[in-house]
Amino acid sequence: MKYIAEYRDSTRVHTVMDEIARIVHRPWVIMEICGGQTHSIMRYGLDQLLPTGIELVHGPGCPVCVTSLEMIDKALAIAAQPGVIFTSYGDMLRVPGSDRDLFSMRASGADVRVVYSSLDALKIAQENPDKQVVFFAIGFETTAPANAMSVFQAKKLGLKNYSLLVSHVRVPPAMHVILGSASNRVRGFLAAGHVCAVMGYWEYAPIAQKYKVPIVVTGFEPVDIAQGILYTVKQLEKGRYDVENAYARVVSFEGNQPAQKLISQVFEECDQTWRGIGNIPASGWKLNSDYKDFDASERFQVQAIKPKESPLCIAGQILQGLKKPYNCPAFGSQCTPEHPLGATMVSSEGACAAYYRYGRPQ
Amino acid sequence: MTDPMPNIEGLVCPVPLLHNRQVVLGHGSGGRMSYELISKLFLPPLDNPILRAGDDAGVVSLPSGDDPHALRLAVSTDSHVVMPLFFPGGDIGRLAVCGTVNDVAMMGAEPMYLTAGFVLEEGLDFDLLGRVIASMQSAAHEAQVKVIAGDTKVVQRGKADGLYINTTGIGIIPKMVNIRGSNAQPGDVVLLSGTIGDHGIAVLAARGELYFDAQISSDVAPLNSLVSAMLHVSDNIHVLRDPTRGGLATTLNEIAIQSNVGIQIHEDSIPVKPAVSAACEMLGFDPLYVANEGKLIAIVGKDHADELLAVMHSHPLGIDASIIGTVTDEPGQHVTLRTTLGTTRLVDMLSGEMLPRIC
Numbered sequence: 001m002k003y004i005a006e007y008r009d010s011t012r013v014h015t016v017m018d019e020i021a022r023i024v025h026r027p028w029v030i031m032e033i034c035g036g037q038t039h040s041i042m043r044y045g046l047d048q049l050l051p052t053g054i055e056l057v058h059g060p061g062c063p064v065c066v067t068s069l070e071m072i073d074k075a076l077a078i079a080a081q082p083g084v085i086f087t088s089y090g091d092m093l094r095v096p097g098s099d100r101d102l103f104s105m106r107a108s109g110a111d112v113r114v115v116y117s118s119l120d121a122l123k124i125a126q127e128n129p130d131k132q133v134v135f136f137a138i139g140f141e142t143t144a145p146a147n148a149m150s151v152f153q154a155k156k157l158g159l160k161n162y163s164l165l166v167s168h169v170r171v172p173p174a175m176h177v178i179l180g181s182a183s184n185r186v187r188g189f190l191a192a193g194h195v196c197a198v199m200g201y202w203e204y205a206p207i208a209q210k211y212k213v214p215i216v217v218t219g220f221e222p223v224d225i226a227q228g229i230l231y232t233v234k235q236l237e238k239g240r241y242d243v244e245n246a247y248a249r250v251v252s253f254e255g256n257q258p259a260q261k262l263i264s265q266v267f268e269e270c271d272q273t274w275r276g277i278g279n280i281p282a283s284g285w286k287l288n289s290d291y292k293d294f295d296a297s298e299r300f301q302v303q304a305i306k307p308k309e310s311p312l313c314i315a316g317q318i319l320q321g322l323k324k325p326y327n328c329p330a331f332g333s334q335c336t337p338e339h340p341l342g343a344t345m346v347s348s349e350g351a352c353a354a355y356y357r358y359g360r361p362q
Numbered sequence: 363m364t365d366p367m368p369n370i371e372g373l374v375c376p377v378p379l380l381h382n383r384q385v386v387l388g389h390g391s392g393g394r395m396s397y398e399l400i401s402k403l404f405l406p407p408l409d410n411p412i413l414r415a416g417d418d419a420g421v422v423s424l425p426s427g428d429d430p431h432a433l434r435l436a437v438s439t440d441s442h443v444v445m446p447l448f449f450p451g452g453d454i455g456r457l458a459v460c461g462t463v464n465d466v467a468m469m470g471a472e473p474m475y476l477t478a479g480f481v482l483e484e485g486l487d488f489d490l491l492g493r494v495i496a497s498m499q500s501a502a503h504e505a506q507v508k509v510i511a512g513d514t515k516v517v518q519r520g521k522a523d524g525l526y527i528n529t530t531g532i533g534i535i536p537k538m539v540n541i542r543g544s545n546a547q548p549g550d551v552v553l554l555s556g557t558i559g560d561h562g563i564a565v566l567a568a569r570g571e572l573y574f575d576a577q578i579s580s581d582v583a584p585l586n587s588l589v590s591a592m593l594h595v596s597d598n599i600h601v602l603r604d605p606t607r608g609g610l611a612t613t614l615n616e617i618a619i620q621s622n623v624g625i626q627i628h629e630d631s632i633p634v635k636p637a638v639s640a641a642c643e644m645l646g647f648d649p650l651y652v653a654n655e656g657k658l659i660a661i662v663g664k665d666h667a668d669e670l671l672a673v674m675h676s677h678p679l680g681i682d683a684s685i686i687g688t689v690t691d692e693p694g695q696h697v698t699l700r701t702t703l704g705t706t707r708l709v710d711m712l713s714g715e716m717l718p719r720i721c
Contacts, residue, residue: 004643010703045705107386116645222703337713338394358707 007221008044016226017049020233027053028236029185030229031178031321033171034192035062036220038351042358044222054233057185057321058351060174060277061192063139064091065319065350068273071167072097075136077302078165079110084300085128087121088136090114118143118150118164125154125162134296137164142194144168144285145259148266151287151294163296166286169272171195172203173283178320179211186321188232190218190225193247200255204243212241219247266291276316276344315344318351325355332356392607392653393712397616416620417543418465418603421535434535436471438462441528447494449568451560451579452655454527455497460584460655461606462531463505467586468602468658470541470593471533476502477511481526484519494525505584507531533586538597545600546621548691551667553660555588555674556581556682558610559638562652567641578637583656588679595673598663605659608712611650613659614697615711624692627709628700633682650699651712661689 006012032038038058041047047056060066076097079086086102093102093114106112111131115121118135125133137147147164154162171192178186191204196217204215214235218228228246235242245251263285272284287295296302317323325331325344335345337353344350388395405413412420419438426432442458452460459476466473478498482491502509564580585604592599601621605613610632618625634642634649642649656679662670667685674680692698697709 008702013703043707044701044703045707046703048705049703103386103388104384107384338398357710 004221007219007223009223013044013046013049013222013226016223016230020054020226020230021051023230023237024051024053024233025237027055028187028233029055029057029321030188030190030232031057031059031186032190032192032218032225032228033059033061033175034190034194034220035065035350035354036194037061037190037192037218037225039354039358040220040222040225042354045358046222046225049226050229054229056229057324058318058354059178059189059321060274060319061140061171061195062319062344062350063143063169064089064095065315065344066169066274066276067092067095067138067167068275069097070273071138071165072101074297074302075102075165076100076105078134078296078300079105079112081132081300083131085111085113085124085131085133086136087113087115087124087133089116089138092136092138118147119153122150122154122159122162125159126157129161132161132163132299134163134165134300137166137168140169140171140192140195141199141263142192142197144263144267145198145256148262151266151291152262154294155291163294163299164287165296166267167272168267168285169274170269170283170285172207173280174274174277175204175207175215177277177280177283179207179213181320183322186213188213188236189215190228190232191215191243193217193219193224193251196245196247196251196255198256198259200253200260201243201245201251202253202255208241208243214241215243217243217245217247217251219250274319276319278316315352318344325352325359328352388713390607391712393612393651394710395713396608397711415542415544416616418468419471419531419533421469434471436466436469436533436535437530438465439528439530440465441526443523443526444565445523446565446568447490447524449565449580451564452582453494453497454525455494456501457582457655458527458529459498459501459505459507460582462529463501463507463584463586464604464655464658466531466533467584467589468541468604469533469535470539470589470599470602471535472590473505473507473531473533473584473586475510475532476507477513477530478509479513479528480515481522481528482514482516483522483524484516486524491525494527501584505586536593539593541599541602543601543603543617543620544622546617546623546625546661546689547600547663548623548689549664550600550661550689551664551685552614552625552627552687552689553662553667553671553674554610554632554684554686555585555658555660555680556656557633557635557638558605558654558657559634559642559647559649559652561606561655562609562647563638563641565653566645578635578641581654581656583679585656585658585679588658588674588677591673591677592660592670596662596666596670598666599660599670600663601659601661603659605654605657607653609649609651609653610659611648611697611709612711614709615695617659617661618695618697621689622695624690624695625687625697626690626692626700626706627687627697630702631684631686633684650709 102112121135208215216228216231231244231246267285268288269282270284270286273279314328345352389399419436422435423431424433440461447454463473560581564578674683699709
């Protein structure tokens with residue numbers, strides 16, 4: 001655990017928090033984009049160490065939460081077909097579609113398997129030539145390179161029994177949506193370190209300039225997050241709005257260029273529906289024409305089902321930082337991780353699930 | 363871009379999905395779903411005061427002469443379905459003996475006898491079965507218990523994962539011993555006998571799901587001699603519990619509910635092996651929720667804590683024992699964790715199936 005312990009060091013966290021308290025003079029609302037950061041904040045109680053006036057709101061950076069209901073329904077329809085092995089990241093199994101989830105599909109006899117990476121799914125395809133193996137390719141820029149690699153290799157190997165159900169989303173368009181909204185409260189961003197490890201942070205300068213908000217690339221450990229907040233508050237107090245990197249041990253300006261190249265070889269930009277937010281133009285990736293033979297939604301001709309949504313859930317507003325989980329009348333009563341009303345309660349990275357698991361008794 | 367969110371108030375999340383029509387794997391996780399399955403489906407029709415106590419073993423009193431409680435027995439049963447059948451540090455046979463011995467021992471009882479029921483899959487190798495039975499014999503010898511009855515059933519190939527074993531254990535509770543999940547009192551001290559998460563991570567590694575060599579062995583062991591050593595020096599042990607499926611977090615929550623108390627634990631006092639910690643980091647698991655098969659939690663009167671800790675330290679299964687927290691009178695039956703940063707957070711039960719995070 002060397003290399004991690006030093007970023008969880010209590011003295012270092014408190015030193016940075018003291019510095020924030022020393023320099024802050026006005027209240028600020030800061031959004032952490034990534035669900036992983038939301039979980040660190042709640043798990044370590046970092047919000048308890050911040051001076052009053054600094055409010056953290058939680059962004060749409062949970063890939064499970066924002067995957068559209070239509071996509072989940074497509075996944076369920078594909079998993080139900082005979083001869084299919086449906087593979088997915090574990091978290092997705094709990095997300096309810098219109099009437100069931102992948103857990104129930106598995107309990108009813110569908111071959112649904114949890115994998116840690118799309119490359120594991122590819123291996124399953126090689127080992128089961130008589131089955132169709134589908135991988136549920138969800139996620140932000142973080143998971144895109146591995147997913148792209150799996151179809152890149154499948155094509156090279158001439159595999160006819162492997163395909164992707166793609167529902168990729170990108171961070172910068174979501175930031176435009178949040179900042180462009182009339183009801184926006186966010187004055188600074190902690191950008192997601194893992195996304196920037198792949199993409200770099202060259203995409204963020206136009207956003208910072210257009211909306212006059214500082215954007216600080218931030219990691220996931222307590223010291224990283226405290227430092228990200230410190231950099232952001234420093235800029236806010238001085239009236240600056242630059243893009244800064246507080247996660248330089250992992251992230252470079254250009255990012256991982258071979259990964260970006262692979263993404264552009266396999267995917268192309270598309271409009272994407274975000275659960276709880278709606279359609280955002282050019283906010284997703286789909287397989288490009290060279291790889292469309294690997295598109296599971298075409299291969300299995302799945303029809304979208306009109307979703308039924310709970311009128312109680314306010315996940316959409318939570319994902320945009322307009323409301324907090326405690327503001328929801330259903331939170332902790334009708335809506336719990338066992339009986340989720342919304343995706344933010346389903347995923348282990350969802351803001352509601354983080355509040356439910358770690359939040360202090362209210 | 364025009365105002366991008368015109369319809370935002372209308373966009374909401376899906377209707378609730380209750381797993382209340384069929385069993386899913388999460389019902390077997392030992393967490394809240396298991397708890398709900400038992401309390402809603404099993405308990406109402408089978409209800410009686412012994413079962414309702416909700417402890418690791420049922421306690422029955424047998425009369426002798428004028429004394430209606432002359433002999434108190436702890437009875438527990440457990441089915442073992444581990445995959446793979448052999449893993450570093452143990453196997454299904456050792457697990458089947460230790461799991462039930464420990465459940466009986468957690469009532470303060472001295473485990474005496476076991477029964478064993480086997481479900482065998484057609485095609486199971488005799489040599490493999492022989493090794494499992496030899497391992498049971500060795501664990502039974504270690505725990506000083508005898509297997510006194512058994513049963514075998516064979517099912518068609520494909521209807522079982524090689525081999526399932528159910529064991530039932532009986533033990534005698536010594537006079538004056540009164541250990542229940544409902545006995546924790548505000549001011550009590552929480553002791554943990556050693557590192558957490560070893561068994562869960564060892565089994566995951568043996569399944570080939572870690573993709574690296576974890577070098578972790580399961581902690582599966584019979585805890586009755588440790589319990590016996592503890593009872594020898596203290597009559598002030600209120601609760602004993604072995605945190606198996608659902609891990610330390612789930613077990614502490616169960617005790618908080620049973621005793622109607624709060625429990626606060628300290629993150630920096632909970633021992634975790636570096637390899638377990640690293641595996642959990644990689645998979646997105648929290649060691650607080652990972653299974654153990656050779657650890658116990660003891661909730662004891664404050665004045666006896668230091669002496670009990672010393673006894674635990676001098677026993678081979680308690681070398682890494684530690685005082686991890688205290689019982690509070692906080693209403694709401696919450697388990698809270700004081701983090702290394704000095705902040706406080708809630709520690710809930712395991713929800714359903716433990717799933718790896720995406721990123």
